[in-house]
Amino acid sequence: MIDPADVLAWYDREQRDLPWRRPGVTPWQILVSEFMLQQTPVARVEPIWLSWIERWPTPSATAAAGVADVLRAWGKLGYPRRAKRLHECATVIAIEHGDEVPSDVEVLLTLPGIGAYTARAVACFAYGQRVPVVDTNVRRVIARAVHGRADSPPSSRDLDDVATLLPEGPEAPRFSVAVMELGATVCTARTPRCGLCPLGTCTWRSLGYPAASAPARKVQRYAGTDRQVRGRLLDVLRGSSSPVSRDQLDVVWLTDPAQRDRALDSLLIDGLVEQTADGRFALAGEGS
Numbered sequence: 257m258i259d260p261a262d263v264l265a266w267y268d269r270e271q272r273d274l275p276w277r278r279p280g281v282t283p284w285q286i287l288v289s290e291f292m293l294q295q296t297p298v299a300r301v302e303p304i305w306l307s308w309i310e311r312w313p314t315p316s317a318t319a320a321a322g323v324a325d326v327l328r329a330w331g332k333l334g335y336p337r338r339a340k341r342l343h344e345c346a347t348v349i350a351i352e353h354g355d356e357v358p359s360d361v362e363v364l365l366t367l368p369g370i371g372a373y374t375a376r377a378v379a380c381f382a383y384g385q386r387v388p389v390v391d392t393n394v395r396r397v398i399a400r401a402v403h404g405r406a407d408s409p410p411s412s413r414d415l416d417d418v419a420t421l422l423p424e425g426p427e428a429p430r431f432s433v434a435v436m437e438l439g440a441t442v443c444t445a446r447t448p449r450c451g452l453c454p455l456g457t458c459t460w461r462s463l464g465y466p467a468a469s470a471p472a473r474k475v476q477r478y479a480g481t482d483r484q485v486r487g488r489l490l491d492v493l494r495g496s497s498s499p500v501s502r503d504q505l506d507v508v509w510l511t512d513p514a515q516r517d518r519a520l521d522s523l524l525i526d527g528l529v530e531q532t533a534d535g536r537f538a539l540a541g542e543g544s
């Protein structure tokens with residue numbers, strides 16, 4: 257078991273000062289941070305989030321922006337479909353929910369771009385609800401401290417697993433963010449810093465750190481991938497206030513024309529890019 261008192265006292269001392277955790281941040285702004293933090297490190301998210309919420313502090317303000325403006329503001333955070341889904345989410349909240357982010361997990365799950373993790377994260381961090389929130393950091397801490405394993409793949413048992421650890425009462429949301437913080441900063445995937453760990457007991461450590469049964473996941477490379485090509489194509493379109501020709505796009509990736517064509521097709525299919533009547537290309541919403 258994990259003693260909540262250990263984790264909470266540690267969190268009070270060691271938590272990072274992240275802007276979306278400060279007083280006065282609204283549920284919408286927390287939701288924006290959760291969209292941005294999916295697969296993107298805090299250091300890259302922080303400046304984009306700050307300028308984003310200054311420009312578009314509410315769902316209706318975001319919904320009123322063009323998709324192209326949202327894609328430009330997303331900058332180089334990567335996985336730009338998230339930006340489009342965030343815009344769609346803002347639109348639904350503005351129109352159907354009176355510009356207020358719903359607090360109910362089941363309602364949150366009906367919104368564009370919101371999955372099991374994000375729905376519970378918003379309910380917990382924005383509304384202080386006692387709901388289990390499980391990301392890779394939480395899953396790893398519990399795998400190690402409770403189950404004595406190096407890590408665990410996602411499982412249908414995760415939510416129940418975490419729910420049994422949640423303290424009763426108002427400490428539950430803070431306990432959730434504290435365990436997440438512990439996994440992000442101390443009990444990291446590759447080099448856990450057990451000397452700094454606040455947990456009184458850890459089964460994995462007691463067992464002598466048995467090796468993982470599955471090989472460690474390879475770090476995803478970026479160079480040379482379709483993601484990189486998509487990023488380069490979007491850079492051209494973000495930097496232009498008018499549609500661009502095919503030639504202007506082709507020059508960004510000359511090494512593999514088939515890969516470039518595939519990347520451009522995928523941007524069109526994702527609705528991030530559109531083609532004008534005369535065959536040029538533009539960010540979504542700027543092609544007519």
Ligand code: SF4
Nearest residue numbers: 401443448450453458
């Ligand atoms: S003792 Fe080490 S492995 Fe166990 S939870 Fe703490 S940091 Fe992770």
